[in-house]
Every structure is written in structure tokens, then in C-alpha cells.
Amino acid sequence: MTRRLVRTGIQLLVFASVFIFVLLFIDRRYTVLPASIHSHLPAHHPGLVITDITVESCSGLNLISSCRLDPDRWHRIEKDLYLKKGWLPTKAFVHIRRSREEDLTEDDKVVIDVKVGRTNPTLGDKEESSAQWELRPGQIWLKRSVKKHESDSKRAVTAVDVLFGTDAVEPRPGWEIKDIPIAMDGITAGLEPKLSIRRGKPHKMEPAQPRIRKDGKFKILQVSDLHLSTGVGACREPEPAGYHGGKCEADPRTLEFVGKMLDDEKPDMVVFSGDQVNGDTAPDSQTAIFKFAELVIKRQIPYATIYGNHDDEGSLNRASMMALTETLPYSVSEAGPSDIDGVGNYYVEVLVHGSGRHSALTLYFVDSHGYSPDERNFEGYDWIKPNQISWFKDTATALSKSETHTHYTHIHLDMAFIHIPLPEYIDPENEVVGMVREGVTAPAFNSHFKNALVEQGISVLSCGHDHANEYCAISHDQERNPQLWMCYAGGSGFGGYGGYDGYIRRVRVFEIDTADARITTWKRVEYPTGSEERIDEQTIVNAGKAVHQ
Incomplete structure (x- = not known):
């Protein structure tokens, strides 16, 4: 029996070696391996x-x-x-x-x-x-x-x-x-x-480090669902139809809008919360990535990225996109631990004002994946996995005990970002501020990531994915005490759908006031040109706790 197992093992090893050699030989001539594989080559x-x-x-x-x-x-x-x-x-x-x-x-x-x-x-x-x-x-x-x-x-x-x-x-x-x-x-x-x-040689880039401003505030601009293409892209359901003389090129109009918001709001950090790349129309994903990256790089704004269900449908997979993004100036994005599910499970510590190394707050980014791996039983979208939840809980616990946090009291200003909404977004008992224009396309399977967020004192979670939903909903415990604000950014890009109830593309702003332990949020819309108005401005965290509007 032992001799037979050894012989079988040797045969399998020889077969695998021959197969790999033939595959590499064929790829050398005909490039049969995916472009995402080649992107890892030097x-x-x-x-x-x-x-x-x-x-x-x-x-x-x-x-x-x-x-x-x-x-x-x-x-x-x-x-x-x-x-x-x-x-x-x-x-x-x-x-x-x-x-x-x-x-x-x-x-x-x-x-x-x-x-x-x-x-x-x-x-x-x-x-x-x-x-x-x-x-x-x-x-x-x-x-x-x-x-x-x-x-x-x-x-x-x-x-x-x-x-x-x-x-x-x-x-x-x-x-x-x-x-x-x-x-x-x-x-x-x-x-x-x-x-x-x-x-010349590659430019040496100092790592970006977000910090609280001198006035104790920190502003985040969340941009979601840009749906950028290779080339200018085609507009989907632009609103209003006659704006810009009725002419609409998706990517230029999207980038012009986001650029204006960056100049108006002057955020301290930008979160790109998924579907930056419109996979079906991005045969070169690198070109699409460079478009949104250029907006923040030229303004010298730190930025974080996570991925949605469309990003990796183009020429690059998640790992390749993150490897590229990690090399760009002002990016604080990370692939995260390789031994847990997904790409882009990481956190960013926002440091206190000045040169100190103490953290004022922590921002968590979690990969919500793409489509369901078990369509028969759980139709629709994938879910956050148990090892991701364990990683989050372990990380949050460790950070709360870290010496860099011991001199700062407002730990409950921490926030989290994902792309696909959690099933708890659907709860009809939630109190809502903003417009509900379409159904919540959350995973059918509930891995209860929301419970872990509440346990770790996270008061705000924000996502993308459902373009025309741009509300914040608060959940409660059994005693009706507010637990967690679950927000949508709203879709920003004209390369993605938007045809619900005259939806106008928008972005979401979070302003964190560390002095008063307060988080305020509002939205900004693309049209009309007098869009300086803050839409649905509300305080969602006060004294470090989620509060009713």
C-alpha cells in the first residue's frame, strides 16, 4: 500500500510539472493566462x-x-x-x-x-x-x-x-x-x-498620514459607485436630461462633479467605497483607476479604497488593483491580512493634531466581496465572512488597549466602511433620514457583522452599492436605545444606473469633531450648479454615542 501511494504521488507530481511547463510554454506564445495573472509579473x-x-x-x-x-x-x-x-x-x-x-x-x-x-x-x-x-x-x-x-x-x-x-x-x-x-x-x-x-528612478513617496486639524475636526468625503470606464464611458440615466446642453460623457462629467466637491468641501480624507471601476466597460482597469486617483493626488488628499462587485470584472482582479493602488501617492489603502477572506480588510488610524503619534479615531475598511458563492440557497450577493469578523473584533480590541489610545477618550468616534449593505439595513424598525428610492440589495445570508460593530462601539457604518439610496438609518436595541447609524453614500458616477425618482448624483460628507465627540453628516448633489446647499444635515453621534436625529 505504501509503495502504491509513493508511486501515485510521483505520477501526480510528474503530471503537474508537465502541465505547468506546457501551460507556461503556450502562454509564452499565445497569452492564455488571464491579464490579472500577467499583472503580477515584473x-x-x-x-x-x-x-x-x-x-x-x-x-x-x-x-x-x-x-x-x-x-x-x-x-x-x-x-x-x-x-x-x-x-x-x-x-x-x-x-x-x-x-x-x-x-x-x-x-x-x-x-x-x-x-x-x-x-x-x-x-x-x-x-x-x-x-x-x-x-x-x-x-x-x-x-x-x-x-x-x-x-x-x-x-x-x-x-x-x-x-x-x-x-x-x-x-x-x-x-x-x-x-x-x-x-x-x-x-x-x-x-x-x-x-x-x-x-530616472522611481520617486520615493512618504506614506500619507491623516491627522486631525488644528480646530479638532476631521472631514471625510465618501465617494461611491463612480463606475469609471476605459475611455469616456456612456452616461446612464443622467438627471436632468438637459443639463450641460444635453451632452453627457460619463467619466468627464463624473470627475468634474467629484473634483468640484473636493474643492468645495476640502476634505481631510476621501473614501472610495466600491465600484470605482465599471468592469464591463473597463478593458484596461488601470486607466480607470488612474482617473479617480489623479483627482485626489493632485490635491494632496489621503484616500482609502475598498472594492465592490463590479471593480474586478475588468482586466484586473482585486489583488492586482490593490497592489497598484498601494503604490500611488497619498493612498492609505492596504490589501490587509492574506489569511482572511477578501482583499482590502484594513484600518486607518487618524492621528491627533501636530506631531504626536496618538490616535484620535480609527476607520475600518472591510471587503464585502461580490456575488453569492451559493446561489441555490442564498441568491444575490456575498457576505462578510466569519474570519473577517474575527479579524475586526481582535483588531478593535487590541487597538482600544494600545498605548496610542490611552491618552485619548473619544474612541467611539470610530467608523467603518463597506460596499454592499448589511441585511440590517432592511429592518423596517429603523429610523431613516434621507430618501429610500430602491430596495436594499443586501446578502440573503446574515453573518451578523452588525453585532460585532455594536460590540466594539462603532457608531457609524457607511456603504455604497444601491446608487439611488442615500439615507442614514439608525438601529436600536430592545430598549429602543440607538445602536448604529447605517448610511448610504449615494451613487456618484454617470456610468452606473441612477434612474429612480429623478435621482441626482451625489456624495456624502462626514465631519468628526473630536473636541465635542460629535459626528455630523450631510450630502452634496451635482445639480443644480448652486449645489452649495447641504442636504439632510444631521448629527448622528454626540458625546461618542449614536443619537436620534
Whole structure:
């Protein structure tokens, strides 16, 4: 029996090894593995310089062609320039050659500039340099210089990426996106690929640290359900229909609205509470992520993200999106512990004003997942898992006993954010402030996360998901004492639905006053332009406890 088990084990090991080898060999030629897998492969290495850039095209009908240059000499950026949407059965990929700078010889050339366009840049290049402009496919022009020219070496291009769409932005420090798209026949209008390059080493970024203001207050702007696309996106049920002259491009209008709210409210932190990416219309999720990130990065506002049921329906899974977001300036987002369910279970401590290291309050972020894993018994949406609840309880208990909290008394100003509402949002006994425009699409299975929140003294929970619901509802214990305010942010994006009772896109604001242990909330709407009015302003926590309106 033992000999048979050993033989079976060896056979399984050999089979698995052969399978993995064949799979990697096929993927090397045909890219059969998902894009989310490739996103984990190294794309940008510190200490490397780019020596050449080109585009390799191939027919999508040619089963022999891999559309890949020699992988020992070229690195392929795993983004089909056609995004599998071109009107020709064609694929194309940007390839780069790169080398460690110390390995270059004096005769090796390094890319020091990149331009895209029909015109030869040499005609308008007044800069004296030994470098020459060289044409590559896609009307990409490279200026390359031999390594021995130190003045050119300092300008060496060290990383290359591809973004898509007329509205693509580049929020990463040191990166520069080219305005003119790569020229390829058959590219779908509005999804044109653009090169983005970085010179020099990656910028060292200091971690963002939210702090209470000098006046003892801290303002959070919650933005939910942006539903951003690759490209400008299509508006769904814009309200009112004639606003902006009846013209509506989803992403530009959404971002203009959120940008105005950032400038008006001047929040100390922004919470993006899920469905930032509209998966079905985001064949390049990175481009969509960069759009909302750029809004807060250029305003130097710390921000946290969690994911909804649509974010990972695009080109990136949750882990890849979080890995990307963690590298961006002012992001306080984290993947969280790898041994519990979901991506994005973490907390952010908001420190006291000044340079002290004591925490004034803690914000918890929990992944509410996507669709039900057991549709037969629990139709609809997934639920927060027991190990997430245990993590939350253990973390909250540990933080309450931490030395960083012992000198601060307003622990019950802590808040929590999720995307999909809890089943307790449905309770008809809840007192509601705001509009209930649609049914609550909570999980059918109740894992009782709400009980854990109450046990740990959390007074406010806020979610997204149901776009046209934008109310706060308070639950009570058996003696009718207020327990927990459960709020909706309301949908902000025009790429998602909004067609309930003339719903106008909006955001939610929470202002925490640590001096008086008070939390106040209100909403701001996109239309009319005189939207400075605070909608449904209410105090939901007073003296550290949830209160009736």
C-alpha cells in the first residue's frame, strides 16, 4: 500500500510539472493566462534603462503567431493595443528592451526621449545632441543616445507603460503620458492607446498620514459607485436630461462633479467605497483607476479604497488593483491580512493634531466581496465572512488597549466602511433620514457583522452599492436605545444606473469633531450648479454615542 501511494504521488507530481511547463510554454506564445495573472509579473524594475521600444502586430486569426518578440531580448507590456475590440482581427503589443545601466557598453544606445506623431521630430529639434530620432511602428519616434554621453544618460527612460482613451491621465510622480495616441489601423474610437514613460528612478513617496486639524475636526468625503470606464464611458440615466446642453460623457462629467466637491468641501480624507471601476466597460482597469486617483493626488488628499462587485470584472482582479493602488501617492489603502477572506480588510488610524503619534479615531475598511458563492440557497450577493469578523473584533480590541489610545477618550468616534449593505439595513424598525428610492440589495445570508460593530462601539457604518439610496438609518436595541447609524453614500458616477425618482448624483460628507465627540453628516448633489446647499444635515453621534436625529 505504501509503495502504491509513493508511486501515485510521483505520477501526480510528474503530471503537474508537465502541465505547468506546457501551460507556461503556450502562454509564452499565445497569452492564455488571464491579464490579472500577467499583472503580477515584473513590468518596471529599478536600476534598468530602456534601450529600445517597438510594436509587434499580428493577425488574431493566425494561430501560429504569438505576437511576441524574443522574450530573452524583449519584454512585452501585456496590454493588447486593440483591447480585443478592434474592427480588424488584429492584436498588437508594445515591446521594450531594457538593460541594467552598469551592463551597458559605451556603444550601447539608451532611449532618452519618446514622441508619437506623423512629423519627424528632427525638423523641430533645436537641441544639440549626438542622439538621433528613429522611427518605430505606430509612429513612435525614439531619441537614443550612446551611454558615454552623460548629459543624455541622466535623461534616460527607465520605464514604459500603456494607457487608453482620450481622457487617460497619469498620476504617478515622474511619469509623462503622451498626448498623441499610437497610430494603429482599426483601433476602436475613444480607446486609443497612449504611451506613458518615466525618466530616472522611481520617486520615493512618504506614506500619507491623516491627522486631525488644528480646530479638532476631521472631514471625510465618501465617494461611491463612480463606475469609471476605459475611455469616456456612456452616461446612464443622467438627471436632468438637459443639463450641460444635453451632452453627457460619463467619466468627464463624473470627475468634474467629484473634483468640484473636493474643492468645495476640502476634505481631510476621501473614501472610495466600491465600484470605482465599471468592469464591463473597463478593458484596461488601470486607466480607470488612474482617473479617480489623479483627482485626489493632485490635491494632496489621503484616500482609502475598498472594492465592490463590479471593480474586478475588468482586466484586473482585486489583488492586482490593490497592489497598484498601494503604490500611488497619498493612498492609505492596504490589501490587509492574506489569511482572511477578501482583499482590502484594513484600518486607518487618524492621528491627533501636530506631531504626536496618538490616535484620535480609527476607520475600518472591510471587503464585502461580490456575488453569492451559493446561489441555490442564498441568491444575490456575498457576505462578510466569519474570519473577517474575527479579524475586526481582535483588531478593535487590541487597538482600544494600545498605548496610542490611552491618552485619548473619544474612541467611539470610530467608523467603518463597506460596499454592499448589511441585511440590517432592511429592518423596517429603523429610523431613516434621507430618501429610500430602491430596495436594499443586501446578502440573503446574515453573518451578523452588525453585532460585532455594536460590540466594539462603532457608531457609524457607511456603504455604497444601491446608487439611488442615500439615507442614514439608525438601529436600536430592545430598549429602543440607538445602536448604529447605517448610511448610504449615494451613487456618484454617470456610468452606473441612477434612474429612480429623478435621482441626482451625489456624495456624502462626514465631519468628526473630536473636541465635542460629535459626528455630523450631510450630502452634496451635482445639480443644480448652486449645489452649495447641504442636504439632510444631521448629527448622528454626540458625546461618542449614536443619537436620534
